[in-house]
Amino acid sequence: MFKFDRKQLAIPYAIFLVLFVILPLLVVIYYGFTDADGHLSFDNLVFFFSSSKTIGTLLYSLVIAVVVTVICLLMAYPVALILAKGVYSRKHSFLMVFVLPMWINFTLRITALKEILTLLEGNLAYHQFANTIICMVYDFLPFMIMPLFNSLTKLDDSMIEAGRDLGATSFQTLIKIILPLSVPGIISGITMVFLPAMTNYVVLDMVYNSTYIMGSLIGSYFSSYDWNNGSIISAILLILIGLFTIITNRLAGDGERRVS
Amino acid sequence: MKNRILLIAMLITMLFSLTACGEEQADADTIVLRVSNWEEYIDLGDWDEEEVIDIDDDNNIFGENSMVEDYEEWFYDTYGKKVKVEYSTFGTNEELYNQLTIGDSYDLVCPSEYMIMKMMREDMLVPFSSDFYNQDIKTNYYAKGVSPYIKNVYDELAIEGQSISKYAAGYMWGTLGLVYNPLEVSDEEASHWDLMLNKKFDKRITVKDSVRDAFFAAITYGSYDEITSSEFISSDDYKARLTEVLNRTDVDTVNYVEDILTQIKNNVYSFETDSGKADMVTGKVVANEQWSGDAVYTMDQADEDDVTLCYSVPTEGSNLWFDGWVMLKDGIANDADKQLAAESFINFVSMPENAVRNMYYIGYTSVIAGGDSDLIFNYMDWNYGVDPEEEEYVEYNVSYFYGGEDGDEDYTIYTSPDQTKRQLYAQYPPKDVVNRSVVMACFDDESNSRINRMWTNVRCFDLKSLLD
Numbered sequence: 001m002f003k004f005d006r007k008q009l010a011i012p013y014a015i016f017l018v019l020f021v022i023l024p025l026l027v028v029i030y031y032g033f034t035d036a037d038g039h040l041s042f043d044n045l046v047f048f049f050s051s052s053k054t055i056g057t058l059l060y061s062l063v064i065a066v067v068v069t070v071i072c073l074l075m076a077y078p079v080a081l082i083l084a085k086g087v088y089s090r091k092h093s094f095l096m097v098f099v100l101p102m103w104i105n106f107t108l109r110i111t112a113l114k115e116i117l118t119l120l121e122g123n124l125a126y127h128q129f130a131n132t133i134i135c136m137v138y139d140f141l142p143f144m145i146m147p148l149f150n151s152l153t154k155l156d157d158s159m160i161e162a163g164r165d166l167g168a169t170s171f172q173t174l175i176k177i178i179l180p181l182s183v184p185g186i187i188s189g190i191t192m193v194f195l196p197a198m199t200n201y202v203v204l205d206m207v208y209n210s211t212y213i214m215g216s217l218i219g220s221y222f223s224s225y226d227w228n229n230g231s232i233i234s235a236i237l238l239i240l241i242g243l244f245t246i247i248t249n250r251l252a253g254d255g256e257r258r259v260s
Numbered sequence: 261m262k263n264r265i266l267l268i269a270m271l272i273t274m275l276f277s278l279t280a281c282g283e284e285q286a287d288a289d290t291i292v293l294r295v296s297n298w299e300e301y302i303d304l305g306d307w308d309e310e311e312v313i314d315i316d317d318d319n320n321i322f323g324e325n326s327m328v329e330d331y332e333e334w335f336y337d338t339y340g341k342k343v344k345v346e347y348s349t350f351g352t353n354e355e356l357y358n359q360l361t362i363g364d365s366y367d368l369v370c371p372s373e374y375m376i377m378k379m380m381r382e383d384m385l386v387p388f389s390s391d392f393y394n395q396d397i398k399t400n401y402y403a404k405g406v407s408p409y410i411k412n413v414y415d416e417l418a419i420e421g422q423s424i425s426k427y428a429a430g431y432m433w434g435t436l437g438l439v440y441n442p443l444e445v446s447d448e449e450a451s452h453w454d455l456m457l458n459k460k461f462d463k464r465i466t467v468k469d470s471v472r473d474a475f476f477a478a479i480t481y482g483s484y485d486e487i488t489s490s491e492f493i494s495s496d497d498y499k500a501r502l503t504e505v506l507n508r509t510d511v512d513t514v515n516y517v518e519d520i521l522t523q524i525k526n527n528v529y530s531f532e533t534d535s536g537k538a539d540m541v542t543g544k545v546v547a548n549e550q551w552s553g554d555a556v557y558t559m560d561q562a563d564e565d566d567v568t569l570c571y572s573v574p575t576e577g578s579n580l581w582f583d584g585w586v587m588l589k590d591g592i593a594n595d596a597d598k599q600l601a602a603e604s605f606i607n608f609v610s611m612p613e614n615a616v617r618n619m620y621y622i623g624y625t626s627v628i629a630g631g632d633s634d635l636i637f638n639y640m641d642w643n644y645g646v647d648p649e650e651e652e653y654v655e656y657n658v659s660y661f662y663g664g665e666d667g668d669e670d671y672t673i674y675t676s677p678d679q680t681k682r683q684l685y686a687q688y689p690p691k692d693v694v695n696r697s698v699v700m701a702c703f704d705d706e707s708n709s710r711i712n713r714m715w716t717n718v719r720c721f722d723l724k725s726l727l728d
Contacts, residue, residue: 053717053722054716055723056721056725123529124529124544125530205469209530210528211719211720216719217716217720220715220719221716223352223354225358
């Protein structure tokens with residue numbers, strides 16, 4: 001009577017997708033484009049782009065996100081490369097060391113880091129921006145290392161050997177062979193880090209940075225019952241991230257698909 | 261196809277049965293009372309042996325079980341009916357209101373005065389039954405015990421012509437002030453709101469990350485000249501005028517406050533939600549805007565670490581706040597048993613010994629003065645009194661709170677001099693402090709959105725600042 005079909009395995013996720021992804025998204029869009037009385041309105045959108053304060057917040061969040069992502073990438077790439085291509089026989093154990101912090105709750109980690117920074121700097125409030133960057137990099141670095149490591153491990157060693165045979169120096173091998181082939185990993189790392197860095201305001205609160213980023217702005221609207229303005233910002237963020245993903249995918253070369 | 265539908269149906273029933281498992285099946289005759297209160301705002305019991313409050317031989321107060329469990333037992337003993345309390349908590353008034361608007365249902369909640377007024381305006385509350393304030397009924401502990409001073413404030417605080425006493429019974433109350441480290445900040449410096457702008461303490465002071473508390477501090481600072489002029493202070497309607505000035509929300513005032521708060525933002529360590537207490541103890545900051553109850557807690561914590569902190573309510577004026585119990589229409593739904601349970605819950609927590617337990621446990625000040633019972637006054641004396649024959653002492657009078665005449669000797673305790681600017685001062689402020697403290701009312705929607713927008717402006721990164 002009950003015929004099992006492999007397709008049925010997808011049903012739990014389909015339900016999840018509808019209930020927790022698509023429906024909330026529709027609600028966000030509905031609120032974003034209506035006013036307090038529920039009438040269709042573009043005031044929220046216009047307001048966002050006409051205030052130097054909200055645009056300033058967008059810019060501030062973007063700067064934080066870009067800086068954090070770039071630093072994470074620069075720090076993670078060599079680590080991932082050494083781990084994946086190095087001579088260590090227990091590379092997965094080494095990887096563990098780098099990813100281990102992910103097992104500890106992030107507020108706990110930042111609290112600890114805060115104390116170290118206080119020892120180094122004295123008063124944290126004088127370096128709010130730098131502290132924000134440091135804590136976010138600390139927080140998000142494992143999310144960059146993992147995909148890079150995965151994509152570099154899968155990289156076919158014969159490609160590198162072929163390059164060497166044809167007379168490429170180590171540097172040329174890195175730039176012309178390893179780097180292009182690891183682009184999917186880079187992209188997935190960037191997407192894992194960029195969005196959280198734009199919205200994770202808990203980190204800012206914890207390091208005493210009282211300037212809003214996009215996440216805190218949404219939170220402040222929601223706590224003053226302004227669902228409409230909060231939703232439009234969520235929608236704008238969504239569009240920005242969507243655009244960002246499309247652009248990076250294009251840059252990654254036509255037809256290349258993410259593998260990790 | 262049929263199978264697929266069957267599977268989906270199964271999954272959905274599973275989903276619902278999972279959520280249903282969590283709820284205990286109650287007897288049909290058990291009254292279920294859903295209470296929502298602030299986090300850490302009631303005695304949860306389980307005290308250590310040595311924590312017993314031995315005010316006198318007859319009255320050993322000890323929190324063995326939680327207040328809620330004791331209430332359930334007391335209710336059964338008193339009314340012969342079973343009651344089951346479903347107790348939950350909220351973090352801010354706004355959070356509670358949001359929970360209610362998205363459909364959470366409670367019977368009895370404990371928001372602050374402005375949220376009570378907002379709920380009254382939106383017709384969300386059930387008035388107390390007619391004999392709630394009848395002092396002749398034995399179990400009406402709230403009516404018998406509430407401080408005459410607090411009762412009066414509740415009677416006078418009204419919205420749309422209705423006194424909030426009709427819907428709300430007080431729970432805790434206090435002032436808004438500054439906790440400071442006397443080794444770094446002088447008493448004089450801490451006695452004005454301009455401390456937050458004092459360049460001497462650049463990046464060493466925190467302010468509450470709450471629009472109303474930040475707004476209030478800024479507007480009181482901004483109105484300094486007006487509200488401290490001798491003509492203003494000596495006028496007959498001083499309190500009413502002060503209330504009017506500190507509740508202004510017109511465009512000019514809000515713009516002005518925005519300027520002040522922007523300066524404050526640049527001068528302070530941060531706007532904090534919960535880190536301020538710990539940062540005072542560790543010495544990261546030297547002063548911190550706080551509610552009196554949190555101030556008591558902070559000073560107690562600091563004492564344990566051998567750090568002495570003080571509390572001050574600025575002399576130009578401050579905010580008087582109250583959290584009170586209100587019954588929700590949506591939850592009570594004309595159920596007489598439920599309303600009885602809700603009102604008796606208020607009365608139970610208002611019994612003097614229970615008020616003491618709560619105060620001891622959370623550090624805030626109960627609105628209960630005790631009525632015929634001396635317990636509350638004795639608790640204050642037990643907590644802060646010193647033996648005048650053996651130690652240095654000052655007289656400290658709080659007769660206004662207990663309903664005595666000004667300076668009534670019955671309500672004077674002998675306390676150590678430093679308590680007049682520490683826990684005692686925070687927990688039971690002297691009369692001059694409450695005289696210069698006003699309630700911040702519930703604003704209308706237009707003012708609210710103006711103030712919220714102002715607050716967002718203060719907190720956002722201003723693009724124009726790059727051009728300067």
